[in-house]
Amino acid sequence: MDVLANFAMSWTDPWLLSLTALGTLAGIYVGAIPGLSVTMATSILISFTFKWPVNEALALIAGVFVGGVYGGSRTAILLNIPGAPSAIATALEGYPMAKRGEAGEAIGLTTVMSVMGGFIGILALALFAPVISDFAILFQSRDYLLLGLIGILLVGTLSGESFAKGVFSGALGVLIGMVGLDPMTAEGRFTFGSITLMGGIPYVAAMIGFFGVAEALVQLHQLDLKAVKQKIDRIIPRFRDIKKYFWLAIRTSGIGTIIGALPGTGGDIAALLAYDHAKRSTKKPEVPFGKGAKEGLVAPETANNAAVGGAFVPMLTLGIPGDAVTAVIIGALFIHGLKPGPLMLVETPHLFWFTVGNLTLANIFLLIFGLTGIKIFTKIVECPKAILIPLIIVLSAVGTYAIQNNPVHIYWMLLFGVMGYFLKVYGFQVGPIILGVILGPMMDTNYRRTIIAARDDIGNFLWNLVSHPITLVLTISLILMILSQTPLKRWIMNYLAKRKEAR
Amino acid sequence: MSNVPSERPAELVFAIIISVFSVVAFWQAYEISGFSSAHSAGVFPMLAAGTMVLSSFVILCQTARAPVPRHRTVNELRLFFRRVLPxxxxxxxxxxxxxxxxxxxxxxxxxxxxxxxxxxxxxxxxxxxxxxxxxxxxxxxxxxxxxxxxxxxxxxxxxxxxxx
Incomplete structure (x- = not known):
């Protein structure tokens, strides 16, 4: 009964209901306007909502997340500019459809399928999170250390252009997270005797710098991109279409949920994999892929919305974010004094069921807002970047200042923004940095607990990594990941081959 | 959506900068508590900084080995201000x-x-x-x-x- 009451909390409370609706609506625009991203919006939102009760803050943020993942598809279809990375595959099929004058149909189908994918992701969250959480109570500090490493490496390898760059970004993030007084011994780390540095680097300033200011500077490169206008008529999709693509949608939602649940991978990768799956599994598409095949529209859109629910699974059960946005949401939960992890479902079950109910509600609003208001939408999305970019900078400044009313944080944000710009220009990803900042202190604490438990003995420590079943699985996956990405495998093979020859 | 410039002048300089930064970071991490014990405050920062040193050297080698895509008729610095920092x-x-x-x-x-x-x-x-x-x-x-x-x-x- 309790579960139901918490689930329905945001449905029955008019204030929470309207916050969720507002969040979803805002999210659609944030996701759709090229230059604004969901990560950017959630980072800035955290700083404004940290004084609110946690439920209200979460309602708004969940709405923005759900709406934002979907919103990218609209600009992808109408303007051939994916509003978010998760809509890249959508643009491949959606824009050709729009050029044929079927923009309305494409948007309608996308909306219905996104909502369907979203529901499947949430269902998976509701069903599997409690199971994983029961299991996760068995996890020891060493397992968390390994999970953190795997999460950062996954983001680094899958999103960047080279493994080394991904690893560098992740390690840089961990280093940023280390600055300040050591929580165990109160020794200063990288503080250079400065009192300001002893308090650590505020991670929200880092988030806003990397996702807000750095992105705004990158966007300046394409200020002059002109949008193409499209004609929109029929929006409610045909029932025939929904029936036809139903099973495909179920399969790609499954892909999306699993990819979303893997620590470190989110909607963008899920969408690309699902698109690939649709391409390979569709034998006779009505229209060839790349020319406006509806299969290629359904697959990525179901997958990226399913990934939202999936991404909440490791975040709420293990405290390991599933992607960049959930990394930011973890930051929000920390600010509200909550500790995401296996104990969260035991200690604060109401929050878990509230989140599930809230995501469900946001999905319903997505269906409503997705099928209406497209005329106004096209007007707003055409907002020139010349106006958008200075506004992002002003919002970033307010956001950073708002957390602790400390002007120094604004300079941190500026520094990270400039740093992020150069890193982005030279092909580094900023996602792993934020993951490192969030996970670094957690990994540090767990590493030291593990090594103390092993009585400071490296041999004991390494033996612990292989002598327990759960840990062994994690260790093997970590080693496999590193082997598959570095030339280490080739060297070992060559060495073995040489030894064989010598014999 | 990635929209960074495709040409990256002064990439080698950037790789050198991050390598130097990593080495300095490692030195600073060592300064925290040295190799006094396996669970001291400085170990994890040293691991992180060490990873940065390793990966930045790999990046440095990769960048140095990559072929220069165009004839160096244009000044690298001028290209940097045209492409990276216009x-x-x-x-x-x-x-x-x-x-x-x-x-x-x-x-x-x-x-x-x-x-x-x-x-x-x-x-x-x-x-x-x-x-x-x-x-x-x-x-x-x-x-x-x-x-x-x-x-x-x-x-x-x-x-x-x-x-x-």
Whole structure:
């Protein structure tokens, strides 16, 4: 009964209901306007909502997340500019459809399928999170250390252009997270005797710098991109279409949920994999892929919305974010004094069921807002970047200042923004940095607990990594990941081959 | 969506900078507690910085080995300022620095107003009247949303205390 009451909390409370609706609506625009991203919006939102009760803050943020993942598809279809990375595959099929004058149909189908994918992701969250959480109570500090490493490496390898760059970004993030007084011994780390540095680097300033200011500077490169206008008529999709693509949608939602649940991978990768799956599994598409095949529209859109629910699974059960946005949401939960992890479902079950109910509600609003208001939408999305970019900078400044009313944080944000710009220009990803900042202190604490438990003995420590079943699985996956990405495998093979020859 | 410039002049210089940064970071991490014990405060920072040193060296080698895509007829430095840090980025960076550093003196409203007005007219190039009204509308909505709805305390100016 309790579960139901918490689930329905945001449905029955008019204030929470309207916050969720507002969040979803805002999210659609944030996701759709090229230059604004969901990560950017959630980072800035955290700083404004940290004084609110946690439920209200979460309602708004969940709405923005759900709406934002979907919103990218609209600009992808109408303007051939994916509003978010998760809509890249959508643009491949959606824009050709729009050029044929079927923009309305494409948007309608996308909306219905996104909502369907979203529901499947949430269902998976509701069903599997409690199971994983029961299991996760068995996890020891060493397992968390390994999970953190795997999460950062996954983001680094899958999103960047080279493994080394991904690893560098992740390690840089961990280093940023280390600055300040050591929580165990109160020794200063990288503080250079400065009192300001002893308090650590505020991670929200880092988030806003990397996702807000750095992105705004990158966007300046394409200020002059002109949008193409499209004609929109029929929006409610045909029932025939929904029936036809139903099973495909179920399969790609499954892909999306699993990819979303893997620590470190989110909607963008899920969408690309699902698109690939649709391409390979569709034998006779009505229209060839790349020319406006509806299969290629359904697959990525179901997958990226399913990934939202999936991404909440490791975040709420293990405290390991599933992607960049959930990394930011973890930051929000920390600010509200909550500790995401296996104990969260035991200690604060109401929050878990509230989140599930809230995501469900946001999905319903997505269906409503997705099928209406497209005329106004096209007007707003055409907002020139010349106006958008200075506004992002002003919002970033307010956001950073708002957390602790400390002007120094604004300079941190500026520094990270400039740093992020150069890193982005030279092909580094900023996602792993934020993951490192969030996970670094957690990994540090767990590493030291593990090594103390092993009585400071490296041999004991390494033996612990292989002598327990759960840990062994994690260790093997970590080693496999590193082997598959570095030339280490080739060297070992060559060495073995040489030894064989010598014999 | 990735929209960074495809050509990357001075990539080698950047790789050298991050390598030097990593080595300095490792040295600083060592300074925390050295190799005194396996669970001291400095171990994990050293591991992180060590990973940075290793990966930045790999990046350095990869960059150094990569073939130069074009004949070096154009000065690398000039290309850097054309592709990586063109005038537009430089001007906006300058404006941002001026904006953020003047905020403690002028206060949020005044400094943001000036920043928005200058950057809108620089990037957008519409008439002064249009730019002015867009600035006023954006500033009013930001003030309303954040001060009134979110109840955020906005930075007040040293010089204009009590006014804004």
């Amino acid at each position: 005038l537009r980025q430089l001007v906006m960076l300058g404006l941002m620095v001026a904006y953020l550093f003047s905020m403690p003196w002028l206060g949020f409203i005044v400094s943001s107003g000036i920043f928005l007005l200058i950057s809108f007219s620089y990037l957008w190039g519409k008439s002064l009247l249009v730019t002015l009204s867009v600035t006023a509308i954006s500033l009013a909505s930001i003030y309303f949303i954040f001060r009134v709805v979110f109840q955020v305390v906005l930075p007040q100016g040293e010089w204009l205390r009590g006014l804004f």
